[in-house]
Amino acid sequence: MDTKKKVSEHTVSHFNFIKLNYQEYLRFDKDARDIYIDKLIITLGSGGAKYINTVYPSPDPKETIDVSGAGDTFTAAFTLKYLKTKSINESIIFANEMSSIVVSKRGVTTPKKSH
Numbered sequence: 001m002d003t004k005k006k007v008s009e010h011t012v013s014h015f016n017f018i019k020l021n022y023q024e025y026l027r028f029d030k031d032a033r034d035i036y037i038d039k040l041i042i043t044l045g046s047g048g049a050k051y052i053n054t055v056y057p058s059p060d061p062k063e064t065i066d067v068s069g070a071g072d073t074f075t076a077a078f079t080l081k082y083l084k085t086k087s088i089n090e091s092i093i094f095a096n097e098m099s100s101i102v103v104s105k106r107g108v109t110t111p112k113k114s115h
Contacts, residue, residue, distance in 0.1 A: 025040065
């Protein structure tokens, strides 16, 4: 779940993960933070992302040109990798990589990872 609106306990119970940026996390009910800590993935911009008590730094912080689509890219990349691997760690690392590519370009774009 990626949300910009207030999240209710009923809504949260239906999702495995909730992606919030840091400002959204600060607005998230403090008691709910503790209850749902294992569902919250907090994006930290160039600082990467945090899950439970682990910070996953951005693997290749680049100059940020435009943040348009960065959160959507993170969510899509995380979901794709998680469905493939069932690994939260690998999925967050991959999502960070893809988001790092997107913010280094102007406008809404898609990441192209070179192999």
